[in-house]
Amino acid sequence: MKHSFWLLLVLTTSLILTGCVSNGKFRNLEAEYKELQAELQGSQLRLTECDTRAKGIEDRLAEAQKNNEKLRGALADMQNSLNKSLSQNSQGNTNIAKLVDEINASNRFIQHLVQAKNRSDSLNIVMINNLTRSLTRSEMQDLDIKVLKGVVYISLADNMLYRSGSYEISDKAGQILSKIAKIILDYKDYDVLVEGNTDTDPISRPNIRNNWDLSALRGSSVVQALQVNYGIDPKRLTAAGRGEYNPIATNSTPEGKERNRRTQIIITPKLDQFMELIEQAPKSSLDAN
Structure with a gap:
């Protein structure tokens, strides 16, 4: 309305300045x-419509910018999570590699133990085969014989060798x-240790x-019998006593005490003889590989 007023004023002014006009021109x-x-x-x-649309666009723009900020934050969180995951994955790969190395090392150690056991079993077989050269199977059954490495x-139980309570x-x-x-x-170059053992009952002679004396005297008696009666070279023989301090059973029962009253004869190869035994021992399948 303000613009119409000014327009009418301009036209009226023009009419006044130009004088009277015709009706036709006025209507035009x-x-x-x-x-x-x-x-x-x-x-x-x-x-007005443009202003309204502009306002709507500005509102949508503001909302879009707000959503964009949220998306940027979510993206940053996802990137951090990804970086953390990659770092953990890298650490996990390192741990897995270490675990694999440990498993491989353990497998190698187990294989070494298996090889050692197989070689030890083979040595024992050689020694048992050699024993049969000296004794028949029935004679070996009369003795408590073990072969280890x-x-x-x-x-031997004490009642197989000694008079009761004596050496x-x-x-x-x-x-x-x-x-x-x-x-x-038969094992003419092997060393022989004769070792006496007792139970915990004190000796009264x-x-x-004490039992130290008794065990040592018993070992010495066997050594001298082997030397004098069977011609064993005394340089190969050693007498020892371990008293009550090397039990193989409990001393709280009569049966246990009976097992502890024993004499052990230990026949041991020297290093070079031991190496010869290794050469005689058949190789295991693991050694062949």
Whole structure:
């Protein structure tokens, strides 16, 4: 309305300045005025619509920018999570590699133990085969013989060798010692240790102070019997006593004490002889690989 007022004022002023005009020209001017007024109203309407659309666009833009910020934050969180995951994965790969190395090392160690056991078993087989050269199967069954890592262990109960409560060799011990002498003579270069053992019951004899004395005297008696009666070279023989301090069973029962009262004869190869045994031992399938 403000613009229409000014337009009318301009036309009136023009008429005043130019003097009187014809009716036809006035109507033309009036028509133009109405046309211009209609265009002005249309422009104002379009301007209002544009303002409204612009406001809507600005609101959507602000919302889009807000959403964009959220998306940027979410992206940053995802990137951090990805980096952390990659770092953990890298550490996990390192841990897995270490675990694989440890498993491989453990497998190698187990294989080494298996090879060692197979070689030890092979040595034992060689030694047992060699023992059969000295004794028959029935004679070997009469003795408690074990072969461990190329060493022969013969364990004899005290009642098989000695008079009761004594270190003197009994008459019936000769049959046992003759079999042991066969083995020792067959292994002519091996060292022989005769080791006496007792239970925990104290000894009460005037010439024997304690179980140390008794065990050592018993070992010495067997050594001298092997030397004198069976011609074993004394340089190969060693007498020892371990008293009550090397039990293989409990001393709280009569049966356990009986097992602990024993004499062990240990036949041991020297290093070069041991290496010869290794050469004789058949190779295992693992060694062949």
